[in-house]
Amino acid sequence: MKPTQIYQIAIILAFVALLEVLCLTKVIDKITMPAPHFILRDFFLMIIHGRYFHEVGQSMFNVMIAFVSAFVIGIITGTILHAYRLVRDVMDPLFATYYAIPVFAFYPLFIMIFGLGDGPQVLIGYMLGVVAVIVTILNGLDRVPRVLKKTARINRLSPFQTAIRVTLPFCAPFLLTAAKLALAYAFIGVIGSEFIMARSGMGYEIGHAYTNFDNATMYPLILLLLLISIFMNGILTAWEKVLLARRGQA
Amino acid sequence: MTSSAHVTLRGVTKVFPASDGGPGVHALGPIDIDIRKGEFFAVVGPSGCGKSTMLELLAGLTTPTEGEIEFEGKPIRDIPEGVGVVFQEDACFPWLSVEGNVAFGLRRSNLSADEKARKVAAVIKMMGLSEFSGTYPAQLSGGMRQRVCIARTLVVEPRLILLDEPFGALDQQTRLLMGDEVLRLWRETGATVFLITHALDEAAMLADRIGVMSARPGTLIDVVETKWPADRDSRIVERENFGALTSRLWKSLRDESMKTMGRMGI
Numbered sequence: 001m002k003p004t005q006i007y008q009i010a011i012i013l014a015f016v017a018l019l020e021v022l023c024l025t026k027v028i029d030k031i032t033m034p035a036p037h038f039i040l041r042d043f044f045l046m047i048i049h050g051r052y053f054h055e056v057g058q059s060m061f062n063v064m065i066a067f068v069s070a071f072v073i074g075i076i077t078g079t080i081l082h083a084y085r086l087v088r089d090v091m092d093p094l095f096a097t098y099y100a101i102p103v104f105a106f107y108p109l110f111i112m113i114f115g116l117g118d119g120p121q122v123l124i125g126y127m128l129g130v131v132a133v134i135v136t137i138l139n140g141l142d143r144v145p146r147v148l149k150k151t152a153r154i155n156r157l158s159p160f161q162t163a164i165r166v167t168l169p170f171c172a173p174f175l176l177t178a179a180k181l182a183l184a185y186a187f188i189g190v191i192g193s194e195f196i197m198a199r200s201g202m203g204y205e206i207g208h209a210y211t212n213f214d215n216a217t218m219y220p221l222i223l224l225l226l227l228i229s230i231f232m233n234g235i236l237t238a239w240e241k242v243l244l245a246r247r248g249q250a
Numbered sequence: 251m252t253s254s255a256h257v258t259l260r261g262v263t264k265v266f267p268a269s270d271g272g273p274g275v276h277a278l279g280p281i282d283i284d285i286r287k288g289e290f291f292a293v294v295g296p297s298g299c300g301k302s303t304m305l306e307l308l309a310g311l312t313t314p315t316e317g318e319i320e321f322e323g324k325p326i327r328d329i330p331e332g333v334g335v336v337f338q339e340d341a342c343f344p345w346l347s348v349e350g351n352v353a354f355g356l357r358r359s360n361l362s363a364d365e366k367a368r369k370v371a372a373v374i375k376m377m378g379l380s381e382f383s384g385t386y387p388a389q390l391s392g393g394m395r396q397r398v399c400i401a402r403t404l405v406v407e408p409r410l411i412l413l414d415e416p417f418g419a420l421d422q423q424t425r426l427l428m429g430d431e432v433l434r435l436w437r438e439t440g441a442t443v444f445l446i447t448h449a450l451d452e453a454a455m456l457a458d459r460i461g462v463m464s465a466r467p468g469t470l471i472d473v474v475e476t477k478w479p480a481d482r483d484s485r486i487v488e489r490e491n492f493g494a495l496t497s498r499l500w501k502s503l504r505d506e507s508m509k510t511m512g513r514m515g516i
C-alpha cells in the first residue's frame with residue numbers, strides 16, 4: 001500500500017473513532033445518531049436477516065437504468081452532435097445553462113404524467129446525468145488528434161466505424177469520467193426522488209425511518225448506500241487507472 | 251526498375267478556401283511530375299511550402315483545386331486502394347498494443363485470422379519490434395512508435411508508400427539507421443516510395459530522384475537524379491559526389507528558404 005492510501009484510510013478511521021467518542025460521551029445524543037459500533041451491528045443484522053433487500057434491489061435496478069440510459073444516449077448524442085458543427089454550436093450554450101435548471105422541480109410534473117412509480121425517478125436520474133455525459137464526451141472528441149482521423153480515413157473506415165474504432169476508444173478516459181458522473185447523478189436522482197415522494201425503494205425507506213426516529217434502520221441503510229456507491233465508483237476509478245497507465249498518463 | 255509512370259500529376263494546384271470568404275491560401279502548385287513505378291522519390295522544400303498538402307492529395311485525403319492526379323492510370327477519387335501513408339505526427343493508437351496497432355491495417359482484409367496473425371508477426375519482425383508486440387505505444391520511444399506506424403502501413407502491402415517527414419522528430423543517428431531500414435523495405439517490397447523530408451542529406455542518401463520545391467505556393471523548381479545503385483545504404487554519404495549532390499540541393503533551396511524566413515520575420 002502506498003503511504004497516501006495509508007493516510008487516507010487513517011483519516012477515515014480517525015473520523016469514525018471521533019464519532020464513536022462523541023457518541024459515547026453523549027456530545028451527540030443517541031436520538032440524533034447511534035454510536036458507529038451500534039450502526040455496524042445493526043448493519044450486519046440487516047444484512048444477515050436480508051431486511052430491505054427487495055427495496056435496495058429495486059432502487060439499484062432503477063439507478064442502473066438511469067445510469068445506463070444517460071451514459072449510452074449521452075454518448076450517442078454527443079458523437080452525433082460532434083459531427084455536425086452547426087448543431088453543436090447551437091447546443092453548446094444551451095448545455096451550459098442546463099446545469100442551472102433544478103431538474104427536481106419537474107418531479108411533481110413527471111409524477112402527474114407517468115404516475116407515482118419507478119418511471120419519474122429514473123427520468124430524474126437520467127436527466128441529471130445525460131447532459132453531463134454529452135458535455136464530457138464532446139470535450140473528449142475535441143481532443144482526438146487530426147492524424148488519427150486521417151489514419152481512419154486511409155484505412156477506409158466509415159464514419160460509424162471511425163467512431164467505434166478510433167474516436168471513442170481515444171476518448172476512453174473521458175468515457176470513464178462520463179460514466180462516473182452519470183452514476184453519481186443516477187444515485188442522486190433516484191434515491192433523492194424516492195426520498196421526496198415514492199411508495200417504496202431505498203430512499204423511501206430511509207425517509208420513512210427518519211420520520212419514525214428509527215435510527216436502527218436509517219443509519220444502516222445510509223451506510224449500505226454509501227458502500228454501494230463507493231464500490232461502484234471504485235471499480236470505475238480502478239479501470240481508469242489501468243487505462244491511463246497504459247497510455248502513460250498516470 | 252521500369253520507367254513507366256506509377257503516379258502522374260498534371261497541373262495539380264491546391265487552394266484552401268478562406269473561412270471568411272477571402273482569397274484563401276494558395277498552398278501548392280501547379281505541379282507536373284511523373285513518379286516512376288518502383289522509384290524512391292523524395293521531396294524537399296522550405297517549411298509551409300505545401301509538401302504535406304501534396305502528400306494528402308496523393309493519399310486522396312483532399313482533392314486538388316485544379317489539375318489531375320492519376321495512380322496506376324486511374325484518377326484518384328477518395329482513398330485509392332494500394333496506397334499506404336506514414337504521417338508526420340505520431341499516429342499510433344494509444345489504446346492498442348503494438349500488435350493491435352499493426353493488425354488494425356488488416357481489419358478490412360478477408361484473410362483468415364491465422365494468416366492475419368502470421369502477417370502481423372512477420373511485419374513486426376521486419377521492423378524489429380518482435381519483443382515489443384504486447385507493449386503499448388506510451389512505453390515506446392518516438393522512433394519505436396514511428397516504426398509501429400510504418401509496420402501498420404506495410405502490413406497491407408501498399409504499392410505506393412507515402413512518408414511525411416517520418417523521422418522528423420528523431421535524433422540524427424536514429425534517422426540514419428531508420429533511413430537504412432526504409433531503403434531495405436523499399437528493396438524488399440518493390441513499392442514506389444514518396445518521401446517528404448526537410449533534411450537535404452536524408453533526401454540525397456535515400457532517393458533515386460529528388461524534387462526541390464519553392465516557397466509557398468510550392469512548385470517543383472528542380473528535379474535531381476542521384477543515380478545511386480539500388481543496394482545503397484547510409485554509407486553512401488562517404489561518396490564524394492554525395493557532397494556535390496547536397497550542395498546542389500542547397501543551392502536550389504537557399505533562396506526559397508530565405509523567402510520563407512523573410513515571410514516569418516526571422
Ligand SMILES: Nc1ncnc2c1ncn2[C@@H]1O[C@H](COP(=O)(O)OP(=O)(O)O)[C@@H](O)[C@H]1O
Pocket residue numbers: 266275276277295296297298299300301302303304466
Ligand atoms: N486544411 C488547411 N486549411 C487551410 N490552410 C492549410 C490547410 N492545410 C495546410 N494549409 C496551409 O497550406 C500551406 C502548406 O502547408 P503544408 O502542406 O502543411 O506545408 P509543409 O508540409 O510543406 O510544411 C501552409 O501555409 C498551411 O498553413
Ligand SMILES: [Mg+2]
Pocket residue numbers: 301302303338414
Ligand atoms: Mg508538413
